[in-house]
Amino acid sequence: MKKTQRLFVILTVVNLATLAINLTTMRASASQDAAQVLRGRSLEIVDSSGRVRASLGVLGAGEGDGLKRETVLLRLITEQGRPSVKISASEESAGLSFAGPTGTRETYVILESKGRESSLKLRNESGREQVVKPQ
DSSP: OOHHHHHHHHHHHHHHHHHHHHHHHHHHHHHHHSOSOOOOSEEEEEOTTSOEEEEEEEEOTTSTTTOSSOEEEEEEEOTTSOEEEEEEEOSSEEEEEEEOOTTOSSOEEEEEEETTEEEEEEEOTTSOEEEEOOO
């Protein structure tokens, strides 16, 4: 074998070894960079103007609507700042509510399970209301 051929073989082996080492370290660092769990007390998603459009948080007892227990609450908020969809969960109850569009005060739907009872409450802007409960 000529000297130049031997040099090319040695360089090829060195390049392959370097490539193998680089690929191994890249995989190891990529797996270390990937977060397995995102932890926090709350999460907010904002629109391009910086307004909060969705939030997920854990509210302590006494926060919010006079909560008696710690509650997890997801809110979806309109572009005008109205929380139109709420989903909540605590030890004493779980619920889902849909509020009418901005400018309404009395239009909503509430689906709730509290203790051993459940109900569906529908109300429109004229004040007409219907509550459905199992018999």
